[in-house]
Amino acid sequence: MTLDDLHDLDVLVVGAGNAAANAALAARERGAQRVALIESAPEQARGGNSAFTGGAFRFVYDSVDDLLKLAPDIADLDLPNIDFGTYTREQYFDDIGRLTEFRADPDLTEVLIGNSYDAALWLRRHGVRFQPALGRQAFKVGGKFRFWGGLACHILGGGTHLVEALHHALADARVGVLYQTQAMGLLYGERGIEGVRAMHAGRQVDIRARAVVLACGGFESNAEMRARYLGPNWDLAKVRGTRYNTGWGHRMAMEIGAAVAGHWSGAHAVQWDMNAPEFGDLTIGDRFQKHNYPFGILVNAKGERFLDEGLDFHSFTYAKYGHEVLKQPGLFAWQIFDQKVTKLLRDEYRIARITKETAGTLEELATKLTGVDPEGFLRTVRAYNAAPRPDVQFDPNVHDGLRTQGLAIDKTNWANPLDTPPYEAYGVTTGVTFTFGGLKVSTDGEVLDASGMPIRGLFAAGEIVGGLYYHNYGSGTGLVAGVVFGRRAGAGAAALAAR
Numbered sequence: 001m002t003l004d005d006l007h008d009l010d011v012l013v014v015g016a017g018n019a020a021a022n023a024a025l026a027a028r029e030r031g032a033q034r035v036a037l038i039e040s041a042p043e044q045a046r047g048g049n050s051a052f053t054g055g056a057f058r059f060v061y062d063s064v065d066d067l068l069k070l071a072p073d074i075a076d077l078d079l080p081n082i083d084f085g086t087y088t089r090e091q092y093f094d095d096i097g098r099l100t101e102f103r104a105d106p107d108l109t110e111v112l113i114g115n116s117y118d119a120a121l122w123l124r125r126h127g128v129r130f131q132p133a134l135g136r137q138a139f140k141v142g143g144k145f146r147f148w149g150g151l152a153c154h155i156l157g158g159g160t161h162l163v164e165a166l167h168h169a170l171a172d173a174r175v176g177v178l179y180q181t182q183a184m185g186l187l188y189g190e191r192g193i194e195g196v197r198a199m200h201a202g203r204q205v206d207i208r209a210r211a212v213v214l215a216c217g218g219f220e221s222n223a224e225m226r227a228r229y230l231g232p233n234w235d236l237a238k239v240r241g242t243r244y245n246t247g248w249g250h251r252m253a254m255e256i257g258a259a260v261a262g263h264w265s266g267a268h269a270v271q272w273d274m275n276a277p278e279f280g281d282l283t284i285g286d287r288f289q290k291h292n293y294p295f296g297i298l299v300n301a302k303g304e305r306f307l308d309e310g311l312d313f314h315s316f317t318y319a320k321y322g323h324e325v326l327k328q329p330g331l332f333a334w335q336i337f338d339q340k341v342t343k344l345l346r347d348e349y350r351i352a353r354i355t356k357e358t359a360g361t362l363e364e365l366a367t368k369l370t371g372v373d374p375e376g377f378l379r380t381v382r383a384y385n386a387a388p389r390p391d392v393q394f395d396p397n398v399h400d401g402l403r404t405q406g407l408a409i410d411k412t413n414w415a416n417p418l419d420t421p422p423y424e425a426y427g428v429t430t431g432v433t434f435t436f437g438g439l440k441v442s443t444d445g446e447v448l449d450a451s452g453m454p455i456r457g458l459f460a461a462g463e464i465v466g467g468l469y470y471h472n473y474g475s476g477t478g479l480v481a482g483v484v485f486g487r488r489a490g491a492g493a494a495a496l497a498a499r
């Protein structure tokens, strides 16, 4: 597609990730004839953060039958020995309420949850494949897998496959993408929003459209905005995904009076290899992350533990524990495991580009943890190992209650002592995933102004929207939110363009 093709548009979508693609597809389905995407990145880096995802997808399911409709191959599995459980609307509500300290926008949450399963079916209709998350969200204990954390299925092939399938669907729907085109401002007049002003090939261009959908992500890739909104040292965090989510969408909407919503000083941030590059690398995807800390301990430069590694399943703590690492001296920590649990570690612990140490004794390991006080480390491990524990079986599939007692910070589940060498240690820092502050939208994706009225012709979806996440996040919610609200924003934009 060239710039000359971008005239007389019904719907212009800014961005080319998950929310954008679904908005464009929904707009076409609703009858919009001329729909196009503009995207800051070059084609080979397309897909935004969506391309970096592992494909976790959180949706309501009441039985295995619901899962079979998404992933028919499940029928070939040893079903009597897999307990998929359920993830009901109520469980989903409870998780979002608890994780966001009951701040999540109730209307957006209701729409998100109520449409989550249909969002998965919609993706399947558009060529996206799902698979059960065995080994990630369910471990084999006593010959049986049991799911936890509300995530039964992942997108097969993760974000790469998702973006490929969606862009295939866009091409089939005759929706083009103009790459290396960064939206910088909104055009508006008597009819409301009339298009965007953009930078393309080093020059300013105006692209006119009857409706615009902003689906251009958060501001996590902009160090200045991170420092400004998230606070000190956030400019030093590594960015897990794309370098192109620089917050221009937020700015251009706010400039014309869009209201904001959500947790502007909040972000999703995880433990991420301390030597990972400044931005994500698509050849590694999400595998610089290190999510199995519930099975070990985490120490800082003083050799001290600083959080309860076993507070909950990683799905419910990983997005806030990145913040805790940022608060530590030097902004780093080491995760420590012994051989009782290393077989449970995910594939991200077996990549070549990894900051890893192994040792036959704790004393030897103490000398290998760069930046860590060896004496402090040994004191911590000895106290942790010696702390009294109830006589219960370690079980990674449930909150097993295997906890320490009497430590300054107790570990409240999965607290095996570290006593089976060789020991393994992984160096981590903070990797920011996306930011929580965004634009205020209606449940139909219309961007609202300060008085709560829709700004005519302006819609938004995906991580540019605020109001769903506060303090914390349940894994697999971002993609589903992009599909649910992308579809609604695209449909609304098409309806407006037709008027």
Ligand SMILES: Cc1cc2nc3c(=O)[nH]c(=O)nc-3n(C[C@H](O)[C@H](O)[C@H](O)COP(=O)(O)OP(=O)(O)OC[C@H]3O[C@@H](n4cnc5c(N)ncnc54)[C@H](O)[C@@H]3O)c2cc1C
Pocket: 014, 015, 016, 017, 018, 019, 020, 038, 039, 040, 041, 046, 047, 048, 049, 050, 051, 052, 053, 054, 055, 056, 057, 058, 181, 182, 183, 184, 215, 216, 217, 218, 240, 241, 242, 244, 245, 246, 247, 248, 249, 280, 285, 286, 433, 434, 461, 462, 463, 464, 475, 476, 477, 478, 479, 480, 482
């Ligand atoms: C490493 C990693 C792993 C993740 N894993 C998961 C997971 O397993 N499950 C899950 O649900 N979520 C996951 N997430 C979160 C998930 O990526 C997001 O929730 C989701 O992809 C956001 O989609 P989006 O369409 O809003 O933004 P994006 O996919 O980031 O797309 C935004 C697009 O807008 C473009 N853009 C930005 N500014 C402009 C501009 N001014 N003009 C034109 N284009 C612009 C960007 O280049 C980008 O392509 C993960 C994120 C990361 C980084």
